[in-house]
Amino acid sequence: xxxxxxxxxxxxxxxxxxxxxxxxxxxxxxxxxxxxxxxxxxxxxxxxxxxxxxxxxxxxxxxxxxxxxxxxxxxxxxxxxxxxxxxxxxxxxxxxxxxxxxxxxxxxxxxxxxxxxxxxxxxxxxxxxxxxxxxxxxxxxxxxxxxxxxxxxxxxxxxxxxxxxxxxxxxxxxxxxxxxxx
Amino acid sequence: xxxxxxxxxxxxxxxxxxxxxxxxxxxxxxxxxxxxxxxxxxxxxxxxxxxxxxxxxxxxxxxxxxxxxxxxxxxxxxxxxxxxxxxxxxxxxxxxxxxxxxxxxxxxxxxxxxxxxxxxxxxxxxxxxxxxxxxxxxxxxxxxxxxxxxxxxxxxxxxxxxxxxxxxxxxxxxxxxxxxxxxxxxxxxxxxxxxxxxxxxxxxxxxxxxxxxxxxxxxxxxxxxxxxxxxx
Numbered sequence: 089x090x091x092x093x094x095x096x097x098x099x100x101x102x103x104x105x106x107x108x109x110x111x112x113x114x115x116x117x118x119x120x121x122x123x124x125x126x127x128x129x130x131x132x133x134x135x136x137x138x139x140x141x142x143x144x145x146x147x148x149x150x151x152x153x154x155x156x157x158x159x160x161x162x163x164x165x166x167x168x169x170x171x172x173x174x175x176x177x178x179x180x181x182x183x184x185x186x187x188x189x190x191x192x193x194x195x196x197x198x199x200x201x202x203x204x205x206x207x208x209x210x211x212x213x214x215x216x217x218x219x220x221x222x223x224x225x226x227x228x229x230x231x232x233x234x235x236x237x238x239x240x241x242x243x244x245x246x247x248x249x250x251x252x253x254x255x256x257x258x259x260x261x262x263x264x265x266x267x268x269x270x
Numbered sequence: 271x272x273x274x275x276x277x278x279x280x281x282x283x284x285x286x287x288x289x290x291x292x293x294x295x296x297x298x299x300x301x302x303x304x305x306x307x308x309x310x311x312x313x314x315x316x317x318x319x320x321x322x323x324x325x326x327x328x329x330x331x332x333x334x335x336x337x338x339x340x341x342x343x344x345x346x347x348x349x350x351x352x353x354x355x356x357x358x359x360x361x362x363x364x365x366x367x368x369x370x371x372x373x374x375x376x377x378x379x380x381x382x383x384x385x386x387x388x389x390x391x392x393x394x395x396x397x398x399x400x401x402x403x404x405x406x407x408x409x410x411x412x413x414x415x416x417x418x419x420x421x422x423x424x425x426x427x428x429x430x431x432x433x434x435x436x437x438x439x440x441x442x443x444x445x446x447x448x449x450x451x452x453x454x455x456x457x458x459x460x461x462x463x464x465x466x467x468x469x470x471x472x473x474x475x476x477x478x479x480x481x482x483x484x485x486x487x488x489x490x491x492x493x494x495x496x497x498x499x500x501x502x
Binding site (some may be wrong): 092095096099100102103107108110111115116117118121122123124126127128129130131133137138141143144145146147148149150151157160161162163167168169170171172175176178179180183187212258 | 271272273274275276277278279313314315316317319320321322323324326327328329330331332333335336337338365366367368369370371372373374375376387417432434435436437444447448451452456458461462465466468469470471473476477478492
């Protein structure tokens with residue numbers, strides 16, 4: 089486990105401990121209804137202060153049972169967690185795609201150079217890659233599929249990281265372009 | 271935990287609705303502007319809303335022997351500034367009011383004012399203050415989220431105390447009572463929210479450096495600034 093993962097796990101552990109401790113210490117034992125909602129307690133407090141107060145509006149829809157209510161709460165958490173997981177998964181995929189694209193760009197650059205020195209005419213594909221260090225990565229990444237979206241859309245760390253090897257590919261690619269011109 | 275449906279007298283409910291409305295309208299405009307000028311930020315915006323969704327659904331036990339839930343508004347406020355959270359927080363409240371009978375439509379204004387407006391602004395202010403005095407990013411994020419969470423429930427307590435002053439001790443007496451129910455319960459939960467927000471921010475700094483830099487959360491690396499100056 090890397091240091092980073094350890095810190096993240098520790099954070100989660102602390103949150104879990106904070107949630108479990110009140111239960112483990114039995115802090116709700118002196119209550120009639122231990123660990124009920126604070127909103128319900130507030131309703132009780134309101135009726136204590138103003139015994140005559142009647143809520144003047146009731147919810148349009150009320151979950152028919154505690155089970156349905158907890159199901160809906162779980163649904164809410166699931167929607168949120170799903171979106172978050174999608175985001176982080178997508179980011180990770182893009183980063184990996186960009187890294188792979190950069191690698192591929194480096195490789196195609198050298199391969200094409202070899203071909204160019206051999207045959208002379210096959211430099212056109214590389215001309216794209218060599219034209220610009222930024223787009224070069226994106227184009228080269230088209231071969232490896234996932235890499236395209238990553239390198240093109242991601243203005244983030246992935247693309248910046250990919251730029252350096254891309255520039256190298258550009259350098260390698262420029263010679264075949266010259267070659268085909270001559 | 272929010273103020274339940276029908277538990278604010280009509281005048282109070284309307285007043286909080288009027289107070290919250292301009293912030294939400296302004297927030298909608300800020301949100302549209304953000305999406306239009308930076309379409310790539312839509313995903314992160316959605317994630318900020320999703321974080322609020324998850325945390326608002328997590329009812330956790332607390333030291334007072336009762337349960338409450340965090341708000342999750344600190345993260346979005348730090349990333350996108352508070353006006354955006356006025357919208358995302360209100361959407362979460364609306365979802366809970368309509369489907370879960372949690373909070374309510376008549377108390378939506380008051381609940382939005384505490385959770386979607388005061389919370390994010392207080393949290394964002396704390397975050398900026400910590401950053402200004404040179405605190406490390408994660409320390410500022412922790413206290414920003416902590417304050418966003420806790421201030422939300424302090425406002426809830428004030429709202430109820432104003433509506434239901436104690437017959438003997440008046441508003442202060444009622445404030446002590448509601449504060450004991452909401453704010454004290456919330457303290458350990460606010461710590462949890464701070465820790466979870468730090469966790470998500472740590473993951474974001476690893477996965478979305480570019481976006482965090484654009485949003486001003488992370489400082490620009492010196493080399494990049496140099497490059498840009500050269501490009502101009």
